[in-house]
Amino acid sequence: MLSHFTVDCVIYTFHEAQLKILLTERNEYPYKGWWALPGFFIEKDEEMEDAVKRISYENTGLKDIYLEQLAAFAGVKRHPEGRILTVAYVALVRYENVKNKVKPVTSYMKQAKWYPINNLPDLAFDHREIIQLSVEKLKKRLSYSLAPFELLPEKFTLTQLQQVYEALLGETLDKRNFRKKMNNLGYLKELDEFQTGVSYRAARLYKLDRRKFQKLIE
Amino acid sequence: MLSHFTVDCVIYTFHEAQLKILLTERNEYPYKGWWALPGFFIEKDEEMEDAVKRISYENTGLKDIYLEQLAAFAGVKRHPEGRILTVAYVALVRYENVKNKVKPVTSYMKQAKWYPINNLPDLAFDHREIIQLSVEKLKKRLSYSLAPFELLPEKFTLTQLQQVYEALLGETLDKRNFRKKMNNLGYLKELDEFQTGVSYRAARLYKLDRRKFQKLIE
DNA sequence: ATATAGTGTGTATTTTTTACACTATTAAAT
DNA sequence: ATTTAATAGTGTAAAAAATACACACTATAT
Missing domain, CATH: 3.90.79.10 (Nucleoside Triphosphate Pyrophosphohydrolase)
Incomplete structure (x- = not known):
């Protein structure tokens, strides 16, 4: 029809x-x-x-x-x-x-x-x-999606990344465990740049390494 | 249109x-x-x-x-x-x-x-x-799907279940680890029945406990 | 100088995953 | 009665991953 x-x-x-x-x-x-x-x-x-x-x-x-x-x-x-x-x-x-x-x-x-x-x-x-x-x-x-990185700026802080995860999962995550895990995944590039314009300690910025991400999901 | x-x-x-x-x-x-x-x-x-x-x-x-x-x-x-x-x-x-x-x-x-x-x-x-x-x-x-149980008979052997997993994953699995894992998941009911009509040691039959399965995926 | 607000870090415990090889049981063939 | 063939069924040690948990650091605003 x-x-x-x-x-x-x-x-x-x-x-x-x-x-x-x-x-x-x-x-x-x-x-x-x-x-x-x-x-x-x-x-x-x-x-x-x-x-x-x-x-x-x-x-x-x-x-x-x-x-x-x-x-x-x-x-x-x-x-x-x-x-x-x-x-x-x-x-x-x-x-x-x-x-x-x-x-x-x-x-x-x-x-x-x-x-x-x-x-x-x-x-x-x-x-x-x-x-x-x-x-x-x-x-x-x-856990195997690019989605968080498509929603965030190219350069983001780990706290922002955690907030995206928390919003999607609907639960809060432990900061230390989250960071440990993200570092172990191995597809985040730590930059030598920091947040600007904040009135507290500036957070380090990170970038997604798309090549490594692709390799990991095979 | x-x-x-x-x-x-x-x-x-x-x-x-x-x-x-x-x-x-x-x-x-x-x-x-x-x-x-x-x-x-x-x-x-x-x-x-x-x-x-x-x-x-x-x-x-x-x-x-x-x-x-x-x-x-x-x-x-x-x-x-x-x-x-x-x-x-x-x-x-x-x-x-x-x-x-x-x-x-x-x-x-x-x-x-x-x-x-x-x-x-x-x-x-x-x-x-x-x-x-x-x-x-x-x-x-x-890993969180009913699919294997919809493809198998109501009563199935662990080997059959493993074969379904292997066919979908496209790789072979270790028998002992597979069985240990399935038992730990806790939604398989071990029956007091066995295969019939086979010319070798008859395998035990299992059933899916749908209530427990539902609870586990929440 | 101090109050504020968020950043960044380590360790011990538990759980999960992985690697690995032999004995048990049954029916059929001899 | 014995052997053969085919599959069932089982345990342990090591490695990796997940979890629980608390405090010092830093930049700015007042």
């Missing part, structure tokens, strides 16, 4: 020691005035990933971001006008790079806003469920 | 100490005469999971099987007549329960056959890629 076909995008970033997701306020039937994941109908002859890139470019001003397919949602009742199949993607962006920190108004969208994942508003369609699934997937893969 | 919408099904079983997948020989354009995953167009108002159940029932005679969504495939060029979006599912069945060990001929399908995953024929569409992805997913999740 034929079905309407959209992509939706769970765009994550890390800001103010929190994991956040970009949501848009709908300006159209159905769910007018509700918050929803950014998404749109896919064009004829458009690859799904290109549609996702288009959407995340419109909302963050970024190209070449980290993308991962999450799942397809096609419940017959998810849209009042009949089945609309959506393929959900997870995108990870660095907050420092995001261009339009708030998205301009369009006909179908009043505003866009970053929400911490543990403080989301009511959501349109089955978007709550989609987000829930995306968190679980990130969490499961955490 | 509107798109054609199908589901495809990677149906796994464990037989003769091997992991096998059910493939069908196509009797229709395109890829007539090629082997392909069982799949079909989804009906209007049919839930995806119901379509998958329909397909696996037609091919195995089984209802209530273990299902998991794998991913959506929607490459513009995957079908010569234009984009056909497919959502791939993984199904796991017990070989002993499969009713029609070979599927009767239909208009669109010459025959169906179980193929060991490491000895597949050439495949239609992007089905090789779909299978590849399904193996990787099963492998990654193995």
Whole structure:
């Protein structure tokens, strides 16, 4: 059969020691005035990933971001006008790079806003469920995933890295054990640079060594 | 936009100490005469999971099987007549329960056959890629997955369980370490029953304790 | 100078993983 | 009755990884 076909995008970033997701306020039937994941109908002859890139470019001003397919949602009742199949993607962006920190108004969208994942508003369609699934997937893969490094700046402190882990795992970790483990993994490069602009002891900066990371997951 | 919408099904079983997948020989354009995953167009108002159940029932005679969504495939060029979006599912069945060990001929399908995953024929569409992805997913999740127990009989020997692990991991495991680990996990029930009909020492049978398994993954 | 806020470090204990080889049991063949 | 063939079943020592835990250091602001 034929079905309407959209992509939706769970765009994550890390800001103010929190994991956040970009949501848009709908300006159209159905769910007018509700918050929803950014998404749109896919064009004829458009690859799904290109549609996702288009959407995340419109909302963050970024190209070449980290993308991962999450799942397809096609419940017959998810849209009042009949089945609309959506393929959900997870995108990870660095907050420092995001261009339009708030998205301009369009006909179908009043505003866009970053929400911490543990403080989301009511959501349109089955978007709550989609987000829930995306968190679980990130969490499961955490131990062998690039995700933390796609959310943080190129140069980050170990405390920031620990905060990303804690946000995804939903629990606090012991600082000494976390650092010991990260050092033993062997894919973090210790830099001779330090944080600036803080009113306390500046933390050392680290970088991901992508070659070593790749080798380790074989 | 509107798109054609199908589901495809990677149906796994464990037989003769091997992991096998059910493939069908196509009797229709395109890829007539090629082997392909069982799949079909989804009906209007049919839930995806119901379509998958329909397909696996037609091919195995089984209802209530273990299902998991794998991913959506929607490459513009995957079908010569234009984009056909497919959502791939993984199904796991017990070989002993499969009713029609070979599927009767239909208009669109010459025959169906179980193929060991490491000895597949050439495949239609992007089905090789779909299978590849399904193996990787099963492998990654193995340590906290019900999959091995959905592929084996209700009562199984530790050697059979080890063979499933080995087939998915693609490597051999040490027998003593494997058994020690399985016992420590604590969700295997040792039965007072033994294999029958073998011409050597009969192995003890075990069962999965689903309650304990559930508790352990929380 | 001192208050503040976050950085950075080591050791002992427990748990998990790994490496490794022989005896036990059964049915079938002689 | 004995032997053969095939697989089941078992323990220990060493290495590696995970856990629990507390205090001194440093940069800035006042």
